[in-house]
Amino acid sequence: MSNETILVVDDDRVTLSLLQATLYDWGFIPLLAETGMQALNLLAESHIDLVILDLMMPDMDGMEVLAQTRRLFSHIPFIVLSAHSSAKSVVGSLRHGAADFISKPFNYTDLLDSINTSLASRHVPEAHSVQAGVPPPSSSFQQIVSKSPKMTPVLQMARQVSSYPQTTVALYGESGVGKEVLARAIHAAGGFDDRPFVAVNCAGIPTNLLESELFGHVRGAFTGADRDREGMFCLAKGGTILLDEIGDMPLELQVKLLRVIESRTYVPVGSTRHVKVDFRIVVATHHNLNQLVDQGKFRSDLFHRVNIFPITIPPLRERKEDIPMLVEMFLSRLRMEMGKPLPGISKRGMDYILGYDWPGNVRELKNSLERAAIVVGNEQIPPSHLEFLSSAHPTARREQKKMRLSGGNDQPFELHLTLPPEDFSLKAIISKALHLTLTRCNNNKSLAAQLLKTDRRVFYRLK
Numbered sequence: 001m002s003n004e005t006i007l008v009v010d011d012d013r014v015t016l017s018l019l020q021a022t023l024y025d026w027g028f029i030p031l032l033a034e035t036g037m038q039a040l041n042l043l044a045e046s047h048i049d050l051v052i053l054d055l056m057m058p059d060m061d062g063m064e065v066l067a068q069t070r071r072l073f074s075h076i077p078f079i080v081l082s083a084h085s086s087a088k089s090v091v092g093s094l095r096h097g098a099a100d101f102i103s104k105p106f107n108y109t110d111l112l113d114s115i116n117t118s119l120a121s122r123h124v125p126e127a128h129s130v131q132a133g134v135p136p137p138s139s140s141f142q143q144i145v146s147k148s149p150k151m152t153p154v155l156q157m158a159r160q161v162s163s164y165p166q167t168t169v170a171l172y173g174e175s176g177v178g179k180e181v182l183a184r185a186i187h188a189a190g191g192f193d194d195r196p197f198v199a200v201n202c203a204g205i206p207t208n209l210l211e212s213e214l215f216g217h218v219r220g221a222f223t224g225a226d227r228d229r230e231g232m233f234c235l236a237k238g239g240t241i242l243l244d245e246i247g248d249m250p251l252e253l254q255v256k257l258l259r260v261i262e263s264r265t266y267v268p269v270g271s272t273r274h275v276k277v278d279f280r281i282v283v284a285t286h287h288n289l290n291q292l293v294d295q296g297k298f299r300s301d302l303f304h305r306v307n308i309f310p311i312t313i314p315p316l317r318e319r320k321e322d323i324p325m326l327v328e329m330f331l332s333r334l335r336m337e338m339g340k341p342l343p344g345i346s347k348r349g350m351d352y353i354l355g356y357d358w359p360g361n362v363r364e365l366k367n368s369l370e371r372a373a374i375v376v377g378n379e380q381i382p383p384s385h386l387e388f389l390s391s392a393h394p395t396a397r398r399e400q401k402k403m404r405l406s407g408g409n410d411q412p413f414e415l416h417l418t419l420p421p422e423d424f425s426l427k428a429i430i431s432k433a434l435h436l437t438l439t440r441c442n443n444n445k446s447l448a449a450q451l452l453k454t455d456r457r458v459f460y461r462l463k
């Protein structure tokens, strides 16, 4: 495997699928974009070695994508692929810096030659250019796949705070939204890449062990403490400690954590020695800490200490634009890990995925795809392999019902009516609409009534 990543930009799904499978067979990692905008987002967020670009795009002319990309990512070679090989487009592409121009329909040997030549002659930048006030892109932030406008301020704030390791960061969001991923990105972007990142799940460790897990203990501190043991705070020295599920930390330990944050020192269990703290603290929780304070479950003084730089990651259902990119990223990883072609998700499969609410957020999406990737053959993943659809979760049931309601497909309803003028009436139009809906719903009157947003009794009078 060469492991080089090639972005294919084409609005034609058939070409995308063909190129995806072929590139995969040749040992490359394919990434796909159907629009110019998707391509620019992927270029900004992923490491890409080469781009294969169609010139005719629905939202943005391929030449414009080429021009914008050359300005921002001048080191990435482009191969232009087009059915419109006029002299003007060839010259225009080459003038905008394309490494090669191949006309459709193309010959696969020519394409492979062109890819190899372009990759061999590419210019690899020596260092990232740094714009004033903007931290250099970190590999970790590049791992965060997102194009949702709701994530833009989230990522921007995370980047900004990454340069200030003394500032405690509080990450809020439902389980599985990517709080740990963001904490790691902040850690790495702050130049801490080669330093320890220690994540402690405050909810997963029994209360009586948590203190010694965090602060460590000395020999004889309690029954069974037969030697000194370093805690997580010591392991995180010089790096970052992520206190995950901080809302579940027992109250007695919250006092001790407050002291750590205020005095930047801690005392191992059974010791009198004060150890100086030298790490970035990131806390994360799926709870609303304000509410926990009101309920007396979280100390308000600790809340004010940890809530200095709050960042809330929106749930996946509020940023569904991210789903196709996340799906492609997880499938690319699975392709590599499993050595399967995995040519993508079928159109109906993607409709189901986009219609579902994802209560388990990105983690649930990732797990569903992993299961689907195991059971699918060499075809695109159909809805039947998407495990979440058969789950007992009410949202899944709602989605299934919605799909059943639309007759299992998302085709638009069409109502054609041809009647002589003497029979044409409101009653005739209504009757036709009722018949059409019943047929679409396999004569299920309740479903048909829900679809028409009316009462099922309207069908009783129908002839």
Ligand SMILES: Nc1ncnc2c1ncn2[C@@H]1O[C@H](COP(=O)(O)OP(=O)(O)OP(=O)(O)O)[C@@H](O)[C@H]1O
Pocket (backbone or CB within 6 Å): 143, 144, 145, 146, 173, 174, 175, 176, 177, 178, 179, 180, 181, 182, 244, 284, 285, 286, 362, 363, 366
């Ligand atoms: N934007 C993203 N891009 C790529 N992968 C992501 C993204 N967000 C989340 N993931 C993946 O989803 C999974 C869950 O992410 P993570 O553990 O960071 O969530 P979390 O909010 O910390 O969850 P919890 O509250 O349960 O600890 C991980 O496998 C992570 O790699």
